[in-house]
Amino acid sequence: MAYFEINHLLVKHKSFEGVKTVLDIDKLSLEKGETYGLVGESGQGKTVLALTILKLLQCPPGIIAQGEILLEGEDLLKKTEKKMQAEIRGRRIAMIFQDPMSCLNPVFTIKDCMVDTLRQNHKGMSKKEALAAAVDLLKEVKLADPESTLVKYPHQLSGGQRQRVIIALALCCGADFLIADEPTRNLDVTIQASILKLLRELQKKHHMTVLFIANNLSLVGAFCDRVGILRGGKIIEEGPADQVVSNPREDYTRLLREACETKLEPTNDSREEILLKVEHLKKYFDINDEVKHIRHQSLKAVDDVSFDIHCGEVLGIVGESGCGKSTLVNTILDLFEPTEGKVYFEGKDVFQELKARQGNAFKKNVQIVFQDPYWSLNPRWLVKDIVAEPLDVYEKLGEAERIRRVEELLAMVGLPEDACYKYPHEFSGGERQRIAIARSLASNPKLVVLDEPTSSIDVFSQNQILDLIKDLKKRFGLTNILISHDLAVVHELSNRIAVMYLGKIVEFGPAEEIFEHPRHPYTQALFDAIPRIGETGMEGIRTLEGQIPSPINPPSGCPFHTRCPMATQRCKEEIPQETYYNERHYVRCLYAEQSNENGGTIQ
Amino acid sequence: MKNWMDSLKPKLRSMQESFYLLARNRLSLFALILLCVIVILALLAPWIVPYPQDIADEAHIADKFLAPSGAHWFGTDELGRDVFSRVVYGGRVSLSTAILTVGISLLIGVPLGAIAGTIGGRVDNVIMRITDIFLSFPPLLLAISLVAILGSSLTNAILAIAISWWPWYTRLVRGQAISIKERKFVQAAETIGTGKLKIIFRHIVPNCISPVIVQASMDMGGVILTVASLSFLGLGAKAPTPEWGLMISTGRTYFPDMWWCCIFPGLAIFITVLCFNLLGDAAREILDPKTRKR
Ligand SMILES: Nc1ncnc2c1ncn2[C@@H]1O[C@H](COP(=O)(O)OP(=O)(O)O)[C@@H](O)[C@H]1O
Ligand code: SF4
Ligand SMILES: [Mg+2]
Numbered sequence: 001m002a003y004f005e006i007n008h009l010l011v012k013h014k015s016f017e018g019v020k021t022v023l024d025i026d027k028l029s030l031e032k033g034e035t036y037g038l039v040g041e042s043g044q045g046k047t048v049l050a051l052t053i054l055k056l057l058q059c060p061p062g063i064i065a066q067g068e069i070l071l072e073g074e075d076l077l078k079k080t081e082k083k084m085q086a087e088i089r090g091r092r093i094a095m096i097f098q099d100p101m102s103c104l105n106p107v108f109t110i111k112d113c114m115v116d117t118l119r120q121n122h123k124g125m126s127k128k129e130a131l132a133a134a135v136d137l138l139k140e141v142k143l144a145d146p147e148s149t150l151v152k153y154p155h156q157l158s159g160g161q162r163q164r165v166i167i168a169l170a171l172c173c174g175a176d177f178l179i180a181d182e183p184t185r186n187l188d189v190t191i192q193a194s195i196l197k198l199l200r201e202l203q204k205k206h207h208m209t210v211l212f213i214a215n216n217l218s219l220v221g222a223f224c225d226r227v228g229i230l231r232g233g234k235i236i237e238e239g240p241a242d243q244v245v246s247n248p249r250e251d252y253t254r255l256l257r258e259a260c261e262t263k264l265e266p267t268n269d270s271r272e273e274i275l276l277k278v279e280h281l282k283k284y285f286d287i288n289d290e291v292k293h294i295r296h297q298s299l300k301a302v303d304d305v306s307f308d309i310h311c312g313e314v315l316g317i318v319g320e321s322g323c324g325k326s327t328l329v330n331t332i333l334d335l336f337e338p339t340e341g342k343v344y345f346e347g348k349d350v351f352q353e354l355k356a357r358q359g360n361a362f363k364k365n366v367q368i369v370f371q372d373p374y375w376s377l378n379p380r381w382l383v384k385d386i387v388a389e390p391l392d393v394y395e396k397l398g399e400a401e402r403i404r405r406v407e408e409l410l411a412m413v414g415l416p417e418d419a420c421y422k423y424p425h426e427f428s429g430g431e432r433q434r435i436a437i438a439r440s441l442a443s444n445p446k447l448v449v450l451d452e453p454t455s456s457i458d459v460f461s462q463n464q465i466l467d468l469i470k471d472l473k474k475r476f477g478l479t480n481i482l483i484s485h486d487l488a489v490v491h492e493l494s495n496r497i498a499v500m501y502l503g504k505i506v507e508f509g510p511a512e513e514i515f516e517h518p519r520h521p522y523t524q525a526l527f528d529a530i531p532r533i534g535e536t537g538m539e540g541i542r543t544l545e546g547q548i549p550s551p552i553n554p555p556s557g558c559p560f561h562t563r564c565p566m567a568t569q570r571c572k573e574e575i576p577q578e579t580y581y582n583e584r585h586y587v588r589c590l591y592a593e594q595s596n597e598n599g600g601t602i603q
Numbered sequence: 604m605k606n607w608m609d610s611l612k613p614k615l616r617s618m619q620e621s622f623y624l625l626a627r628n629r630l631s632l633f634a635l636i637l638l639c640v641i642v643i644l645a646l647l648a649p650w651i652v653p654y655p656q657d658i659a660d661e662a663h664i665a666d667k668f669l670a671p672s673g674a675h676w677f678g679t680d681e682l683g684r685d686v687f688s689r690v691v692y693g694g695r696v697s698l699s700t701a702i703l704t705v706g707i708s709l710l711i712g713v714p715l716g717a718i719a720g721t722i723g724g725r726v727d728n729v730i731m732r733i734t735d736i737f738l739s740f741p742p743l744l745l746a747i748s749l750v751a752i753l754g755s756s757l758t759n760a761i762l763a764i765a766i767s768w769w770p771w772y773t774r775l776v777r778g779q780a781i782s783i784k785e786r787k788f789v790q791a792a793e794t795i796g797t798g799k800l801k802i803i804f805r806h807i808v809p810n811c812i813s814p815v816i817v818q819a820s821m822d823m824g825g826v827i828l829t830v831a832s833l834s835f836l837g838l839g840a841k842a843p844t845p846e847w848g849l850m851i852s853t854g855r856t857y858f859p860d861m862w863w864c865c866i867f868p869g870l871a872i873f874i875t876v877l878c879f880n881l882l883g884d885a886a887r888e889i890l891d892p893k894t895r896k897r
Contacts, residue, residue, distance in 0.1 A: 370790070
């Protein structure tokens with residue numbers, strides 16, 4: 001008998017549109033100590049499976065029609081709610097959710113939360129003991145400075161830190177079966193790698209069984225022993241990880257695999273003329289620290305950034321969350337008041353024009369596509385009104401002509417005509433992103449900024465979106481700024497790349513050059529964090545440890561010295577200046593020359 | 604014309620879906636049906652009540668204080684008028700005052716809240732200080748003093764309640780607006796160059812409206828109670844208007860012997876207010892994004 005087994009499970013969903021089958025799993029079994037990866041796009045029932053195992057599925061609308069879920073021979077579906085709560089959840093099966101915020105109560109500090117959970121699960125534990133245990137657990141999940149983390153509220157932590165706290169909570173009660181539902185979704189590649197490493201370590205140490213849910217085959221290939229592919233609620237393929245990844249049997253698996261491979265090559269259409277020029281742009285936020293009662297500190301989100309973009313070029317901006325990528329473009333787009341600096345669009349000073357209320361040409365010519373397609377479209381508008389919003393501002397069209405234009409735009413991004421009369425919530429993440437792209441093209445802009453256009457959607461749709469962007473760029477001769485935390489994404493489309501860290505550009509140069517010889521230690525770290533398809537095991541993934549320092553009190557000298565593997569005393573004292581390799585490629589590192597001499601990587 | 608039909612269809616579909624969600628909960632379905640019955644009765648009152656002439660000041664002293672019977676389901680009052688006819692007709696008065704009052708409050712409160720929340724800064728400060736002043740009085744007390752100034756009549760009662768009521772909506776909508784304006788679609792509208800007014804009224808307001816609907820349906824009950832209280836105190840409807848509060852007020856002199864004069868209008872208030880509250884709860888459940896697929 002296997003440690004964990006699911007037999008003939010059938011779960012249905014009853015809604016306004018009728019009853020549909022969400023899960024139909026004939027057999028799924030896990031041996032003790034095994035890591036099983038379940039892969040599928042969103043909407044295939046992965047989360048429903050996780051919730052069903054813990055009997056947390058909301059019923060109705062859910063219906064568990066038949067089946068058994070056996071944990072060491074005991075059927076969980078037959079257990080009462082009380083028994084599940086007292087014996088199973090947390091005690092034997094722990095779960096890590098894809099959205100860590102939703103399982104931490106925002107009004108409690110991490111300390112309250114952990115001490116509570118610990119004392120509930122270990123009868124007779126005193127407050128003091130619980131606190132000590134909490135500190136130990138936080139150390140175990142490698143949170144730097146556990147004491148100060150304990151007194152914080154969930155919203156004060158970064159995504160990666162929150163996920164670590166959740167893992168610590170899962171460890172609290174000594175469960176030996178862990179269900180991780182897309183634990184690294186929406187996290188940066190660097191953070192993702194370190195979380196996976198941590199999970200692997202803990203699993204070995206506590207001899208845990210792990211059901212790992214993901215939408216990305218390369219992640220699972222690296223992390224799991226066995227892999228199952230879930231599609232339409234059924235497991236369509238199953239086998240050892242390396243076999244499924246390297247030699248997929250089903251077409252669908254092959255598609256999933258292809259989705260993880262970088263295949264696009266940027267085209268170079270860049271011309272001589274400069275479209276946008278940014279000069280010494282700074283954006284400092286004035287903030288008050290409520291905890292320490294310090295008022296009016298400045299948070300240097302963008303600190304003296306200069307660059308220019310040629311017509312027809314794609315400029316990629318990479319860096320971890322919080323390094324100022326979005327603030328940079330939002331300031332350029334006048335969503336934030338700039339602190340200092342100038343932006344020229346086609347030679348004209350943008351901020352001055354906007355002040356003189358002559359910024360219409362700029363607004364019409366520069367559009368943005370945001371990261372999260374769930375919040376970037378007004379949920380109360382029909383798609384036709386969403387896409388037509390720029391048309392309504394710049395061209396007054398009759399209704400028939402307006403609809404015709406919208407249909408044309410929708411066709412361009414690969415959506416059917418009848419999408420016009422639907423609401424955004426009727427579309428998947430990838431489709432919504434297409435709607436957002438259609439809207440951004442409606443005013444015939446010259447520059448389209450794409451702020452993490454693929455980060456919140458499935459790997460599967462990601463490549464399609466990137467393809468589309470590339471295609472549209474060619475058709476309309478667009479210039480793009482492409483922002484991502486994932487160097488691989490940026491590489492697929494960009495001609496030049498800017499790497500940002502703590503509000504500053506630390507490396508800037510032609511994409512091929514940076515991709516072949518990343519010069520700055522930070523750029524290298526970003527590279528090493530990308531899981532590569534076909535590599536099994538975690539050895540290939542190197543991680544960048546440590547947190548991004550606060551931009552309120554950036555480290556002295558080189559801002560990267562707190563995490564740089566090659567930092568020296570000199571790095572703490574001296575601020576590195578731009579060192580040019582050639583007139584198009586520079587790096588901000590004190591030891592840049594050396595790396596230049598030995599022809600590539602700094603070692 | 605075709606386009607217009609096409610854009611109507613999705614709206615119908617989402618209404619159908621709302622109804623589906625509502626009907627899932629027996630209690631709220633029951634409340635909805637009951638409320639529909641009350642509204643239909645109120646609408647058709649002049650044609651269906653057994654003694655339409657009893658709505659006015661007519662007196663049949665001979666028939667006074669008849670206990671409930673087949674001829675007079677709810678009995679008769681001190682002037683011999685049919686209580687059933689008057690209670691049903693009273694629904695007309697109560698519902699229309701409630702709708703008017705809440706409507707006026709919404710018309711003032713929602714735009715002010717949306718403007719304050721979206722624009723912020725000085726405008727926000729001014730608007731919110733004004734609402735603070737209104738909110739510092741208990742609403743019933745404020746309404747009573749306003750009626751005392753304006754003179755007591757049903758119209759003045761409506762005005763007075765609306766004046767004491769709108770700041771709540773302003774507060775509610777402002778809070779919503781502040782969070783909605785951080786949503787990316789508002790920022791997208793800004794980069795597109797959409798005008799400020801359009802952003803407020805087409806982007807912000809429709810997205811703030813869910814909690815307002817919930818609040819408004821709860822408030823309908825509250826307003827009915829307040830109107831009844833004012834009338835009970837002699838500050839609202841005047842005899843012979845068949846207003847529930849007024850009927851209780853007159854009837855209470857004869858309580859408990861002639862219990863039917865008070866109990867039936869009281870029950871009418873109770874049931875209507877309860878229905879609106881249940882419906883408010885149901886609306887909250889339906890409009891809560893968690894229960895809807897995103
Ligand atoms: N409580 C529920 N009961 C039954 N089905 C549900 C429930 N919630 C969502 N579903 C449906 O299950 C399907 C799969 O959703 P989900 O588990 O979120 O996919 P994934 O985890 O792969 O992203 C969707 O079509 C969704 O409508
Ligand atoms: S200057 Fe020093 S700390 Fe900074 S990147 Fe170079 S080696 Fe690392
Ligand atoms: Mg999911």
